[in-house]
Amino acid sequence: MDGATEIGFERMLNALKAVGEETRLRILALFRTGELTVTELVTILRQSQPRVSRHLRLLCEAGLLERYREGTWIFYRLAEGGPEGELARAIMRYIPFSARILQHDGERLKEIKEDRKGRAIRYFSENAEDWDRIRSLYVSEQEVEKILLEVTEDMKIDDFLDVGTGTGRILEVFADRIGRGTGIDLSREMLAIARVNIEKANLDNCQVRQGDMYDLALSSGSMDLILIHQVLHFADDPSAAIRETSRLLRQNGRVIIVDFAPHTLEYLRDEQAHRRLGFKDGEVIGWLEAVGLESDPVIHLTGEALDLSIWVANKKNI
Numbered sequence: 001m002d003g004a005t006e007i008g009f010e011r012m013l014n015a016l017k018a019v020g021e022e023t024r025l026r027i028l029a030l031f032r033t034g035e036l037t038v039t040e041l042v043t044i045l046r047q048s049q050p051r052v053s054r055h056l057r058l059l060c061e062a063g064l065l066e067r068y069r070e071g072t073w074i075f076y077r078l079a080e081g082g083p084e085g086e087l088a089r090a091i092m093r094y095i096p097f098s099a100r101i102l103q104h105d106g107e108r109l110k111e112i113k114e115d116r117k118g119r120a121i122r123y124f125s126e127n128a129e130d131w132d133r134i135r136s137l138y139v140s141e142q143e144v145e146k147i148l149l150e151v152t153e154d155m156k157i158d159d160f161l162d163v164g165t166g167t168g169r170i171l172e173v174f175a176d177r178i179g180r181g182t183g184i185d186l187s188r189e190m191l192a193i194a195r196v197n198i199e200k201a202n203l204d205n206c207q208v209r210q211g212d213m214y215d216l217a218l219s220s221g222s223m224d225l226i227l228i229h230q231v232l233h234f235a236d237d238p239s240a241a242i243r244e245t246s247r248l249l250r251q252n253g254r255v256i257i258v259d260f261a262p263h264t265l266e267y268l269r270d271e272q273a274h275r276r277l278g279f280k281d282g283e284v285i286g287w288l289e290a291v292g293l294e295s296d297p298v299i300h301l302t303g304e305a306l307d308l309s310i311w312v313a314n315k316k317n318i
């Protein structure tokens with residue numbers, strides 16, 4: 001906790017008491033990566049919902065976890081700010097993850113994550129052919145694309161990365177502004193369509209390949225501009241995806257995230273495998289700043305059914 005804000009005796013005691021119990025320590029350990037719902041925790045811990053909820057309440061009251069509601073879902077995650085958040089992360093560093101019980105929990109957590117990822121993969125494999133129509137349902141693409149070009153006008157872009165490229169539309173938009181373009185996506189079906197589109201449009205400087213936004217398998221500091229266009233709402237750990245993106249940026253590089261503003265179209269979870277119903281400005285800014293990126297003011301676009309936000313952040317010279 002170097003440089004940490006002092007926590008105060010009572011608050012520290014409270015936080016340590018909260019975590020000084022077997023199930024609650026197991027719960028804390030599960031938050032090493034990402035956000036979880038009560039239902040997911042119940043599945044992992046194999047305890048009743050009221051018991052798990054009670055443990056979560058105690059951890060939240062002690063300031064170690066935070067809870068937020070989005071539609072009918074309630075998410076929990078490690079507290080982001082404050083001394084308790086720092087304490088939670090400090091405790092995390094000492095948790096013996098090799099202990100058998102934590103290994104078991106970790107395996108069940110992995111299954112849940114694989115299942116979620118599977119849902120997104122299935123959705124896109126079933127809808128790849130139709131994606132270009134679906135993507136235009138909620139927002140004016142032309143308006144977004146115009147803004148994307150405007151906010152990068154000042155840049156010399158040798159290396160460009162499109163995370164979750166889908167059918168490769170964003171590569172097409174940037175192709176004549178960049179040296180080389182790479183699109184990465186989990187879905188083979190989407191990539192198959194992206195390849196056809198790239199060939200049709202003669203984009204000799206662009207290529208796509210399969211990969212995961214959490215582990216992009218590219219060299220650190222190798223990209224000038226990275227786009228994450230309508231992908232973050234599928235992420236169960238958006239902050240980890242942003243961290244990975246930041247790793248790849250060169251000094252003076254820029255990342256642009258385009259995603260929905262908070263909304264209430266709950267059916268998108270079931271029908272289109274969305275994990276999050278949009279993001280608040282400050283939530284994404286917090287993740288960007290946590291990895292040392294400097295955020296510009298967020299751009300907002302009003303759509304017929306959904307509003308859109310555009311976050312632009314820069315990796316400044318240190």
Ligand SMILES: C[S@@+](CC[C@H](N)C(=O)[O-])C[C@H]1O[C@@H](n2cnc3c(N)ncnc32)[C@H](O)[C@@H]1O
Pocket residue numbers: 120121124135163164165166167168169170184185186187190211212213214228229230231234
């Ligand atoms: C809504 S589409 C957007 C595609 C494209 N960016 C566009 O705007 O047309 C989301 C894309 O993210 C991809 N995706 C979802 N989870 C991913 C992950 N963990 N890593 C890489 N791509 C992912 C999906 O396969 C899908 O092609």
